[in-house]
Amino acid sequence: MSEVTVNGTFNFELVSPERKLMSGPAKMVVIPGEEGDFGVLPGHSALVASIRPGVVEITMEGSTDVQRIFIAGGFADVSPTNCTVLAEEAVNVNDLNQADLEQTIRNLNEDMGMAKDDMERARIARKLTLTRAKLQGLTGKAVA
Amino acid sequence: MPSLKEYRNRIVSVKSTRKITSAMKMVAASKLKKAQEQAQASQPYATAMIDMMRRVAANVVVGPQSPKLLIGTGSDQVHLVVLVTSDRGLCGGFNSNVLRRTRLEIRKLVAEGKTVKLLCVGRKGRDILKREFGDRMINSFSGIGAKGKVNFADADQVSQYILEQFSAGAFDVCTLMYNEFASVLAQRPIAQQLIPFNMPEMKVANENAKTEEKGEVKSPYSFEPEEELILGQLLPRNLSIQIFRALLDSAAGEQAARMTAMDNATRNAGDMINKLSVQYNRARQAFITKELIEIISGAEAV
DSSP, rough: OOTTSSOEEEEEEEEEEEEEEEEEEEEEEEEEEEEEEEEEHHHHOOOEEEEEEEEEEETTTOOOOEEEEOOSSEEEEEEESSSEEEEEEEGGGGGOOHHHHHHHHHHHHHHHHHSSSSSHHHHHHHHHHHHHHHHHHHHHHHHH | OHHHHHHHHHHHHHHHHHHHHHHHHHHHHHHHHHHHHHHHHHHHHEEEEEEHHHHHHTTTOTTSSSSSHOOOOOOSEEEEEEOOOOOOSSSTHHHHHHHHHHHHHHHHHTTTEEEEEEEESSSHHHHHHHHHHHTTTTEEEOTTTSSSOOOOOOOHHHHHHHHHHHTTSSSSSEEEEEEEEESSSEEEEEEEEEEETHHHHHHHHHHHHOGGGGGGSOOOOOOEHHHHHHHHHHHHHHHHHHHHHHHHHHHHHHHHHHHHHHHHHHHHHHHHHHHOOOHHHHHHHHHHHHHHHHHHHHHOOO
């Protein structure tokens, strides 16, 4: 555990149910909380928050690049020295492709029309919301 | 007494069986390694989840307004038993152990006058219990981990189904039966209650809240949204995690059990080959002796 603000970083971890995706000291993390985005800097007050599907922006120590990772909802556990993000699904935004996503949305819309029962419809609707959020995360970046 | 040719054929057939079992053992060993790595990799999330649950739980006072997943429906009349088995056989006592445990559990509950419903994850459990408890089986899932990897999505699918049934009021108590991966040599069938969720820390937190009223805000944590809502979101997630862990444990246990079973089978085949070879050699020797006697006595007669 790194000390608070000794070098202006805190421990950041991004874990999915299947594996630990990222771990290390970070300078700043922006998390899309359910009640609005919030930034985490070293010494942030302790917070437990739920996350809506969206893009997490991470600035790791010793780099000025911002890593943008899309997560499909989850929870964040923040303390002054640590920040742990529990993600249900995580993809690097750079790995997303606008054309593919649009195609997926079209396919899902078609599937929706052919769905036989409510359970299937609900499943497709979930996927659809996710894909739309992904697309938004991607194009939001492209516009900005 | 079988002829020499029959002996030879049997030896050849046992040898090829041994080749198959030893190959299966190797495959199981490598799959076991993968499954164990996967179980290891899923650990950080589970730990972080438990930490978070504890934090939230410390700030929530359990009351009638608490999520039903935590406090239950107030009745325990209808039980849902979720059974996790493998899709494939040839893994020793792996499936029969957990099946025996499940049968006992179901009979016990029925004897107590409860209604029991059954949900099977894995083809073996479904096929075997279909005859006995077919009318109790509400659904079954199979093909989990078929590609050599248990996906979280698989676990989520099962837990979504359970949650749907629960919110529809189809059952009051949910128990998960699976093989716990104790070691490579031992898998223990265990029963774990999923709904209502048992959280030991929760009760402790409650007693504390009662004894020291003023110490209500013990944790410096803030919650967004408020703790009750977060708890409501954490509980279904936790259900998926518990099921995911059970599936991973079961997958690793299956491979370990198969490896042990195939190791035994390979050794038995080896023993059998030795025994047959001895018999074959004896029979051949007897045949040669008989021929010699025939030749000698033929020569003597001349």
